[in-house]
Amino acid sequence: MIRVMIVDDQEMIRVGLRAILAPEPDIDVVADAADGFEALQQIVGLSVDVVLMDIRMPGIDGVEATRRLRLDFPPEELRIIILTTFENDENVFAALRAGANGFLSKGIGPTELVAGIVDVASGGGALSAAATAALIHHVAEEHRPAVDAAMVDRFSVLTPRERDVVIAIATGRDNAQIASDMFVSPYTVKTHANRAMMKLGARDRAQLVTFAYRAGLSA
Template sequence: MTRILIVDDQEMIRIGLRTILGTHPGFDVVGDVGDGLEAVRFVREQPVDVVLMDIRMPGVDGVEATRRIRETHPAERTRIVILTTFEEDETVLAALRAGANGFLSKAAGPAELTAGINEVAAGGGALSAAAAAALIGHVTEQPAVTVDAAMADRFAALTPRERDVVSAIASGLDNDQIAATMFISPYTVKTHANRAMAKVGARDRAQLVAFAYRAGIAR
């Protein structure tokens, strides 16, 4: 059973999320709070597997709350999914740098939301299409930099198929799209992606994309 904490300053959103997640047999919503400071206190007092964190809140926002939670709770212990309507590139990057494991839009339907939570709870990283586009856009708009030789060495350990999957992820494709392009199953795509993340030391797909650009295998 995945224990979930909902963090959002709007009560109606918290109620809606509780309603959606409460129907999932594998989820247990252990609490919902209205600001980042309450979230930090809750996580320190009770075991939580996944935090659904709003990013724009008065006082302690989602980015700062994520950073504070990470001071005492590593990703292996508590996973954090940023849930927001704001998907500007700087917001995505700030959340990821603070230690978030996923980034989903509040406009996501129940199926995408539950799939994203399951992906993050299992050790992966959920990244909505809009968030992926924002991240990729930010990286590609930066001035060209010299290839990071140490990072390139990490990617040298990847198989040709793993490199192809990483390149496809960096281009903004999801598992189903990659599977259709490569004539393999979405499960196989996920397996290649997870192996690639393990080999290069990326905690999630967003970091994998950033590493790929540093290594020079994505442009």
């Protein structure tokens, strides 16, 4: 069972997310909060696997709440997904730097939301194609020198198939699309991605995309 906390200052969003997740047999919404301060208070004493975190909230916003949660909960204990209306919002990238494991648009459908939660809970990272493109653009703006020699060396430990999967992820392809392209199952793609993250020391797919760009594997 994946235990979820919803953090959003709009009650309609919280109610809507609960309604979407309620029918899922493997997901249990154990708490919801209207801002970061309330989330930090509620999570004490609760057992939470995934936090769905809004960015723009009064008081303690999503970036600061993520940073504070990471002081007490490492990524292997608590996964954080940023929910945002604008995937290229500078605050989203600040949240990723603070320790979020991925971000999804509030405009995605129920199927994509559930898949994102399941993927992040199992150690992956939620990134839509648009989010991946925005992340690459942001990294490009921050890291003008395209190739990091040390990062290129780190990628040498990957198998050819793991490398291909990383490149595909960095171009915005999801597991199902990559599986179709490579004539393998989505589970196999996920296995290759997880092995690549482990070998490279990437905490999630968002960081994997950043590493790929620094190694010159993504334009």
